[in-house]
Amino acid sequence: MIDIITGIFPYAIAFTIPLLITSLGGLFSERSGVVNIGLEGLMIMGSFSGALTILSLEKVLPHGSIWIGLLVAALTAGVFSLLHAFASIHLKANQIISGTAINMIAGAITVFIARNITGSGNIRIKLGLNRVSVPVLKDIPFIGDMFFTNTYMTTWLVLLILILANFIIYKTSFGLRLRACGEHPQAAAAAGINVFVIRYISVFISGCLAGLGGAIILVTYSGEFNGSVAGLGFLALASLIFGQWKPLGILGATFFFGFASTVANVSQAIPVLATIPAIILKIFPYVVTLIALVVFSKSSQAPKAVGEPFDQGKR
Amino acid sequence: MNLNSDKFRALWVALISVFLGLVAGAILMALTGHNPFEGYTYLFQGGLMNIERIGNTLATSTALFLTGISVAFAFKTGLFNIGASGQMLMGGLFATAIGLTWDLPKPILLPIILIASIIGGGLWALIPGLLKAKFNVHEVVATIMMNWIAYWTINYTIPAYFKGEYLETESRIIGNNASLRVEWLTDLFNGSYINLGFFIAVAVIIIIAIVLDKTVLGFTLKAVGFNKESAKYSGMNVNKSIILSMMIAGGLAGLGGATFYLGYSSNIQIGVLPAQGFDGIAVALLGANNPYGALAAAVFFGLLHSGKGFMNAMTDVPPEIGDTIIATIIYFAATSLLIHKFLDKITAFFKGGLKK
Secondary structure (H helix, E strand, C coil): CCCHHHHHHHHHHHHHHHHHHHHHHHHHHHCCCCCCCCCCHHHHHHHHHHHHHHHHCCCCCCCCHHHHHHHHHHHHHHHHHHHHHHHHHHHCCCCCHHHHHHHHHHHHHHHHHHHHHHHCCCCCCCCCCCCCCCCHHCCCCCHHHHHCCEEEEHHHHHHHHHHHHHHHHCCCCCHHHHHHHHHHHHHHHHHCHHHHHHHHHHHHHHHHHHHHHHHHHHHHHHHHEEECCCCCHHHHHHHHHHCCCHHHHHHHHHHEEEEEEEEHHHHHHHHHHHHHHHHHHHHHHHHHHHHHHHHHCCCCCCCCCCCCCCCCCCC | CCCHHHHHHHHHHHHHHHHHHHHHHHHHHHHHHCCCHHHHHHHHHHCCCCCCHHHHHHHHHHHHHCCCCCCHHHHCCCCCCCCCHHHHHHHHHHHHHHHHCCCHHHHHHHHHHHHHHHHHHHHHHHHHHHHHHHCCCHHHHHHHHHHHHHHHHHHHHHHCCCECCCCCCCCCCCCHHHCCCCHHHCCCCCCCCCCCCHHHHHHHHHHHHHHHCHHHHHHHHHHHCCCHHHHHCCCCHHHHHHHHHHHHHHHHHHHHHHHHHHHCCCCCCCCCCCCHHHHHHHHHHCCCCCHHHHHHHHHHHHHHHHHHHHHHHHCCCCHHHHHHHHHHHHHHHCCCHHHHHHHHHHHHHHHHHHCC
């Protein structure tokens, strides 16, 4: 049993990390009061721009290209998310519709451009990210095998961003302003905070992080852009809700969902797990999210003003 | 011309959104080195150039039309149904399951299949409806979760029980007695995909329009959508209305599933969350939540979808241009405040002109 767990663990982590970073992106947007169901599309945009960058640079800079690709992916998705910000902040559009439009535009336009370049609509990159073991720590029995052997650098990067996000949201004045905009924008505005600016920055951060998530999938386990991230953006949204809009809650939720999905993916190969029907494991994240919504319906930690356009005149 | 009448406004907003979407598509084609005029010529020819292609356009519109009405119906009653994709899948699963299992004569089997698809979609929407009514869980989140539960349910159920002859990823082909395609219609349209689904959809629209406008039920649902508190105060059962409205919306999307998987197509595929569910949001928006407006919007989107294959065959323009245009139109429809401001300026200009 221990062997199975240590065997699955690296895969579960690899699957959890893009989910975690995307969900953190959603956290920034929603805590500032803007619903972002466009996470799926932003991930696709990240995966696409990352793949395109790496494809064009990998001959010149074999390893550097991957990191440049990740950076470009984050920035491209960040800029793309400004479309959502413009619609929902400036034009007071329905944020659900705008988010849906983001998903659809990303899914269509990326494949459109990819087909113009490669013909097939897929972009395959030659090199992925190498796995590295952390010196010294990898020698700790059991824990060393699970956490510090054959890890991706992106995993550590994402965990660093998690710590940073926690710090920014709870310990800085920007974080306080961001939370104020999500809870009571009119009060925030009365205190002299520019709600529009804070919300724009938050949505931009959410785009960058979701784009990074999409590109991490590309450079770690998938190796190609194919116009889809198979619903991971929505799984990240479920994690955000299940984690009750808190960074550490999100860490727990994404790992929980990531582990369940990984078990579902490998269950056929491992006899002990084959007894659990894979369908149960696959629908599990969505069902527990629905249950969590019911359980927390009286005490939900959702930002109070999430989804509401900011209207200066409203009190 | 009175630009401020609500219906006129809605029409103008829809037309301008479509125009902007087409312009965006043209710019994209030009940027990627294609000729937009050539592209659009083939796109529209592909959807309209002969009776067979017109039939295919109408067949493509059918599911869009029903998911659009599903979203529009929910909107009218104050709910946002973003789960039409999942409801469509479940309707399709129920219909396919019965179509592949029961060997009955067509006139008996078809009504059973259609009712089954409505029940499938309706049940799938019942859960978000209940959660909304009893626990105030937002229906958007609940229907998104239900979409993915449907996706994975189909993903495992089809290969396990209805596996196709050659491919693991699709169900067996349904028999002729379970298909919505009928010979005289296929012949009339020179071998097109058009099927009874289109006529069923049109009949359903008329029924829905009558229910919404002329019945107590429709009045109650709209009143609850308009203002929950006042509806409650006048003695309407708000919870029951929410659940019922979600179920009707789900049933409509489920029926869309039957027309798609047993009419347009002849089996159900796994690993796809049908785009019609989301395109339905665009149909409802462009149609300004009006059943007849939705019909026009669905046919237009059906045209873009059915013409893109021909365009791709005649030019190098990738078929995803069709999806890009639809997605852009949704974005412009969502940001219609801009268009409203523009129309306000035009109206002000004309009025100013008349005064002088």
